[in-house]
Structure formats: C-alpha cells, structure tokens
Amino acid sequence: MDIVSLNFVKNLEFSEKSNELTFEIELTTPACPIKQEFEDEARALVMDLDFVDSAQIRMTAQEVAVRETEASGLNKVANIIAVSSCKGGVGKSTTSVNLAFALSQLGAKVGIFDVDVYGPSLPTMVSPDSENIEFVGTQIAPLRHGDVKLMSFGFVNEGSAIMRGPMVTQLLDQFLGLTHWGELDYLVLDMPPGTGDIQLTLSQKLNMTAAVIVTTPQELSFVDVERGIEMFDSVNVPCVAVVENMAYYEQHVVVDSDDDDDDNDDNENGSTLFEGEGKDRLTNEIMECLKRSQKINEEENGSDDDENKEAALASKIVDLVNNNYKEYGNIKKPEIELEKVRLFGPGHKQRLANQWGIENTFSMPLLPKIAENGDKGIPFIEESPDSTHAMTYLQLAGAVVSEVAKINYKKKNKHPVVSYDEEANEIILCREKEAEQEEAIRIQPKILRAECKCASCVEEMTGRQLLVKSAVSNLVRPRNLSPTGNYATSVDWSDGHRSLYPHKQIMNLMEEMKANPSQFQYEESSVFG
DSSP, rough: TTTTTOOOEEEEEEEETEEEEEEEEEEOOOOOOTTTHHHHHHHHHHHHTTTTTEEEEEEEEEEOOOOOOGGGTTTEEEEEEEEEEEETTHHHHHHHHHHHHHHHHOOOOOOEOOOOOOOOOOOHSSSSSSSEEEEEEEEEEEEEOOOOHHHHHHHSSSSOOOOHHHHHHHHHHHHHHBBOOOSSEEEEOOOSSSSSHHHEEEEHHTOOEEEEEEEEEHHHHHHHHHHHHHHHHHOOOEEEEEEEEEEEEEEEEEEOOOOOOHHTTTTTTTOOOOOOHHHHHHHHHHHHHHHHHGGGGGOTTTTTHHHHHHHHHHHHHHHHHHHHHHHHHHOOOOOEEEEOTTOOOSSSSHHHHHHOOOOOOEEEEOEEEEEHHHTTTOOHHOOOSSHHHHHHHHHHHHHHHHHHHHHHHHHHHHHHHEEEETTTEEEEEEEGGGGGSSTTTTEEEHHHHOOSTTTTTBBTTTTTTTOOOGGGOTOOOOOEEEEEEEEEEEEEEEEEEEEEHHHHHHHHHHHHHHGGGGGGGGOOOOOOO
C-alpha cells in the first residue's frame, strides 16, 4: 500500500541539525489492526535513507466527519455497523457486545445501541458502571461500561415494549434523535431479528456503513442469511462478515500414538525412570502397600525377617519397572487433543464466500463461559481477553475495521452526487470525484422527474410505465434533495411528488445520457408544474 499517494503522511519535517525526520501517519480509524505494521515499515524505509539518523513517527486518525443522517444524535458517529440475524436465538446480541468491546480494545471509540425494543438484551449482557440517566442539554447521555457507551430501551423502561410496529418506529426515531453519542468511530447496532419494516426503515434512515450477519450452521438459518443479505443489498449496505455461532463444541479425546519405533529410539541411552531418592521413596511406598494388604503389622507372628522380605520384594518391583523402561522405551502420557464436534453440520462458510463473496466468516463454539458472561453482565472478551475465542472476536473486529475502511474509500470515488443549479435550472449528476470537473452531466429537472420508478410511476409487478413521461411539465423543480442511507437520493418535486433514486439508477442514467442523449427528449408540456 502506498501511504504517500493515499495522503496518509502528514506534517513532514526534517531537522538538518540532528538529521531527524518527523512526520505523522494519519489512518482512517484509530482501530486500524495493522497500524503497528505501518509504523514499523515506515520507520525502516526512512532509516534506510543516508541523510536520516533518527525518525519520530506519530500515529493519528482522521477526525470524525459530520454524518448526513436524519437522527441528530448520530451526527458525529463515523461508522454505523448493524449486527443482524434475521432469526432470533442465534447469539446476535452476544456477537454485538463482544464485537463492540473488541473494537474498543483495538483503540476505537465505540457505542452499542440495542435496537430490539420487544426484547432488549443489553441491560442483561452488559452491566453499566452507573445506572443513573443523565442529560446533555435536551439529549440523553448514553450509559457506560468502561470506555464503551451503551443505550437500550431496557435502561429507561423496565421490561420489553408492548406496542405495534409504527409506534416502535416512532420510539426508535426518538431514541436515535435524543441520544447524545458524541464522537464515535463505530456505533454497533444490535438489530431486532427479521427483515421487516423496522429493519428496512432503520437501514434507510441511519446511513449504515456495513452489516455483520449472525447465523448458525443449519440449512434453515442459511436461508434466513440469504434474506438478510438481500435486504441489506437492496439498501446498499454491504455485508462484510458472517459469524456462525454454535458451530461446534469442543471435547477432549485421547489420541493413540502409532510411533512405537520412534518411542524406542527415544531411550537409546538406557536411562531409568527411578534412581537415587526417587527409587528409595517408591520402594518405601510399595512396602507400605504390601504391609497393608497382608496386614503384616496385625499378625502376631510378624518378624523383622518378614519386613526385610517385603523390602526386597518392593525393590525388585522397582527394578522390574526400570528394566522394562530401558528395554521398551519411554512410558508416555496419553496425548489429549480437542476435537470439534459439529452438532448442526459443517456450516455454510464456503457457500457464503462463493455466492455472496463474503470471505470474512468466523465460527464460534458452544462455550458455557460465553453464556455465563452474558448472564452476569460482563463481556466475555473483557473477562477472558487472552483466550482463543476472544482472539476470534478480535479477528472479527479487525476484519470489520478493514472492510469499513475499503467501503469509505470507495464511497468517495463511486457514489453519485445529485445537485441542483437553480440559476441555470439544471440537475447536475456526477461521481463525487467529478463534482468540480467537466465530466458532470447537466439535465433538465423534468428528465429526472420522468425517470421516477416508484409504484405511482411504474407498475411494481409488471414494470409497465404508468407515468406519461411527456406529460411531465417543463416547470417542475426540485424543492429538496437529500441522501437516503447509503443507497439513494430522495427528491421532493414542485408537483407534490417525492421520488427515490437509487445510486445504481443514477449511474445507469448517466451512462445512457452519455451514450444516447436524444432518447431523453420529451415533448413539452405545462402539466403538473
């Protein structure tokens, strides 16, 4: 990676007096999993320069940009990561919590928002440092557990919500708008299960950066994963990782060794198991066993000769063991290995990689400790940070950080920008990187209005055109243009209609305009102005 071309290197200074080079490497996120590699490689490269005697490198991260979202409390949240399962009971909340705390361990500012108002899990899984609700102006300050910010319906209202879908959507809108998250690198959303109205509404309103799908190895769960990925794909939220919970359980098994010849070779020097004090101690122990078994001390006719005989017998037993050891090799302890027993089958990691291109797939076992931590309010990764399974959560966090960085880089170069030049009365379509270049396409507002694909303009089932394009007025104007999530631009028109233009449609329209602009010449009309 060329960090100079990517403009990562900042504030470069060189001291001629000391021949010291000083600069900063500005990363996209403080949780970058390879930041140490960046620093080490950069230091090695500059120290190879003949005129550099020392180097001072400071690792920094980009400031959080203001987010375009309808929820004002999220304005300073850099990235929103949805953790979704599409089916309940698969360990989605466990994954959300441990992912959030893994991101925090990597150095990021992190928050968790429990979106499931019907069955909030966060109050059980993470015990806040203080349960007192505080306010920042008119907004609610999230609770905290260590450095991680927390918010859930369960923190402000005991139990779960009993209400209809539209009321839940309104409640979530209030929560999102009234929670003062402050600056966050990542906000992890513990989504409610399913792919219904609440999930779609959140995906559209929150401008989500990416999604992590949680599942189990069964075929039925894979079907739900497909539905979830398709839902996020429809709103242009990329799925960057899949976590397979309950993938297996671990049991200890004894492994038989077939390397008998190798074992014999191990003892070519003729060493013995018991020598010196060790031999004397074992001899005495064997004697005591023999005395107890034959009740020598209880026999009236017992004598010193009997005891001497027992001592001689014990010594012979030890010699016998040593001789066998010298002849047949080392006596090895049985080898114990952990075997993964896959109760629900092999899973679908390869299918996901082949079908959807999701290469970041992780398997988590049935582990009593993870469940125990969830019940007592302490994240597993916090209490067992050095365990093998905690490393899996850290790998998941690293994959999410890496994929999000790629997504944000691509956004700057691929997402179209729709704007309006009121003076010229023209809609401007361009890629973001072309915003100030001549490649931008300018069209009359009526052309974009005529390309609306909503259910009022195009029959949803058949695709039949309902709007007569030539009937769109020359006087129609956009009154408001705003982004909708990651996937579309919303336009409020002067004729009272609202249109939603997915990025894919705008990009296709730009290509068609370049190839054949004459197809978009409609007869003039003053209707609908």
